Amino acid sequence: MSHASFSLSRRGLLLGLGATFVLGSSRLALAQAAGERRLVVVLLRGAMDGLFVVQPYADPNMAELRAPLLLPEPGQEGGLLDLGGRFGLHPALAELHALYRQDQALILHAVAGPYRSRSHFEAQDLLEGGAEQRLTSGWLNRALQAMPAANGQARTGLAVGTGVPLLLRGPAQVGSYAPPGLEQPSPDVMHRLAALQQADPLLGPVFQEGLRARGYAADRLGQGAEPERNGFLRLAAAAGRLLAQPDGPRVAALEIGGWDTHAQQINRIQQPLQALDSGIAELRRNLGAAWADTAVLVVTEFGRTARANGNRGTDHGTGGVAFLLGGAVAGGRVLADWPGLTRDGLLDNRDLRPTTDLRAIAKALLRDHLRLPGRAVAQAFPESGAVQPLRGLVRA
């Protein structure tokens, strides 16, 4: 008892000192107390073909299964980017490859959520919900409940884009940001509207949050940001700038579509890959020094069929790839308990068999990166006691 009260008063004392000595900015001290570690989740909607983007080119069955989708081996013209001898990265992901070589990209192969649905929509809901049945809130939102905003200004969580994905919906209030483009009425009109909305159970809180987020983002980013063709690039840049603020959010979610490549996959996947690659580079650039404290989890709802289909594309499958990027990540390796692509190795003689549960990755990030207590991790991923968080994904 006396020990607890001692440490509390000691911490209070230190905070007070910090506030005095850091140019009188108590905001900074409080933000440090909230933690410097950032987590960004990027949802790839439509199911990215993990076997195509991270090709196990050394696997002897690749040629038979997906001849139309093989890229030249590393070292050849237009070839895969080498990942240490067994796997090669799609050449459109040059920025990711540069991160890999700096030990800041960890590639996880043969991963999937606990569900075996091949429906995009059900699988996305389960991926974002974080359970084996559909929930109305997302795992990231439930994790945020254990991370209250410490500074009274910014929300800890931020949805980047016009909507809020299920991943971030739930009891914890989150902010949202999208680039402006319309005329804005005076603050007075907006506050009167907020009063009119107050009694509405859905719109009341949403409107308050919108106002708050607007004021905050306009303050930090300035008006009239330059127009940008690539939507994801623009959103990733804004996310980086907001996350870099000392009193900014610490957790953000973005999404990018275009991965449902049932036909002409080699051509059609090019654009989303390039957008992802340059978006990650923008995110990093805008995070600046905060990149060192950042982990970016890139996930998709499921992988695609091991065999190419009749249209040089692939259909809905199971196991796939997740990326973990950032200065806080113990990267420079491919982590895979490789099941092989033989008839027996495949799931249902059709899909890459998943050997790692996506929840083991996400739980590790909550525990080891955001340093959330065990009960908060359990609340984010209910009924997943058997799924142990992976060790060593982030730097100590």
Next chain:
Amino acid sequence: MSIRSHIAVVRFGYGLRLGEPPPSDPVAWLEEQLVRPAAAPEGASTSEAIAAREETIARRRAAQRQAREQPPGIAPPAPEGRSPLARLAREEGLAWAQWRLATSQPFRERLVDFWMNHFTVSRRAGAVGALPPTLEREAIRPHLTGRFADMLVAATRHPAMLIYLDNHSSIGPNSRLGQRRNRGLNENLAREVLELHTLSPAGGYTQGDVQEFAKVLTGWSVNMDNPPYGFIWRPEMHEPGPKTLLGRRFPEGPESQEQVLRFLATHPATWRHLAVKLARHFVDDDPPPEAVRALEAALRRTEGDLGATYRVLIALPQAWDPPLSKLRSPQDFVLALLRATGERRPNAAVTGLAALGQPLWTAPQPNGWADTGRAWAAPEAIMRRVEWAYTQAGRMEQTDMAEVVEAALGPFARAETVAALRGAGSPREALTLLFGSPEFMRR
């Protein structure tokens, strides 16, 4: 205006037009629209829509060729205005908006929009081009009050759908073409018909059923080689032999696709799925079980007679319960605002839809746009509604505020909202408060 009149125009329509009298008998007003359709809108044919895309591609190739042959140092000629595809898509968008801003049968139009979202085809897949409005005119409108099975067949074999979900290039592995070339089956259309258009996952089909159905659908393709472009049966792509789907055998050949679709269209799981979607769209985000049961029973009893089902829908007590519990989608919000202010320029609607995150014919995925308030009520999205209303209000020339309020809110106007309008600094600000009020956001 009575509460029921206003509920009829906002829940089943796009809201009143400025100066339009509310229906005196709301149920009769809705039923009348079902039995006496006004003339249908006109527009490009499927063949013309495909031609616009083909021509655009040919021009682009020619320009690239020319640029390659250009001697260095001389600038290539500037491209000439909009491409044929962009021009057609723009015309179609404006016609879409004009029709809905002016219609006196908004219930029919809401039903058209409902089915267009059920059978989503999205321009995000480039090859879809300007085809979505042809699907609306050729497959949805003709069967709007007819049999669901007929609409399902028409929508599934329409070139917009065959292209969007890749069936036009799906080849039976043992077909003549499949044996010659190393190409084959594409499951996309088969899966989405089962999951989204008919049974839904609750129908209990398997991966094997998806594959068998994909084999059935081979041969339903699109002629994009020479005019007239459009649907074509390609026997050389069709997988030979009988197929077994949900325990039933279907023979090979050009009749089998329709046989399977008609079987799926009248499956009990399909009735259930459609009943839930209709109740969610017109009654409440969380559909009342009694409403779902009544719609399901109507579909079963009438073998999928849509007109009869809508009559059960508008007779549901739950469909007339205040308060307005649904949040307007951006599309409903934009159309209702423009109708209430008497705006007739369709471009305002087209740009409004894009600004509020629901641009025409570009749903992100085959399951279409979301149909719940939870999905649309993001803080940023609601801010944009207000800002778009403010932007739009700034373009209005003159306003009879009382008339706009009457058209927009009717008896749902709350005293505090009216007081806020009276205290506004300008007509523009008053309109912003009006359209940003919770009464107007809901339907």
